[in-house]
Amino acid sequence: MSGGQGLSRRLWLVKWWLLAMPHFLVLGVIGVGLRGLSALLTLFAGVSLLFTGAPRTPHAPPGGRGDRR
Incomplete structure (x- = not known):
């Protein structure tokens, strides 16, 4: 076995690593x-809960006028 043949057998690993690195x-x-982004949205939700005292309901109209009769 010559020295060049052993090198070419491992060369595919080097090529694969060089091609995969930008993707990683x-x-x-x-x-x-x-x-x-997740941390920022969580912080925003926590601050809004702190000031409003209640989570927003998804189907309530703006201003909270939906429970008047």
Whole structure:
């Protein structure tokens, strides 16, 4: 077995890693971005609950005038 043949057998691993690395970086950035957005929305929901005292109901009209008879 010559030295070049053993190198070419492992070369596909190097090529695969070099081609996959940009994809891993992009997925990592997207994942961090989604976690940041999730944290921001959670913080916004917590602050709104702190000031209003109650969660919004999805079917209530704006202004809360739906329970008057």
